[in-house]
Amino acid sequence: ILSYKYFGALGADPARIASYVLAGIGFIGGGVILKENHRVLGLTTAASLWLTASVGMAVGIGAYDLAATGTILGLLSLLLKNIEKRE
Incomplete structure (x- = not known):
């Protein structure tokens, strides 16, 4: 997804593109779970x-x-998970 300005020219819906990306990543994530x-x-x-x-x-x-907020929260949750495991 480059920019909203390109969606008008392509006739694409940004919400639909985002849902397909997340669905695809969901299938990949499902394959990782054992x-x-x-x-x-x-x-x-x-x-x-x-x-x-x-x-x-x-x-x-x-x-x-x-994006910065999501990155920071994701890193914090991973760090807190490691701290929780040590105890």
């Missing part, structure tokens, strides 16, 4: 993939403040 011995693995990786796609789309439409 179940092994009554444990589910890969949920954090799948969520990180989805967040990365969302941040990329925010940058693509020029919402840099939203």
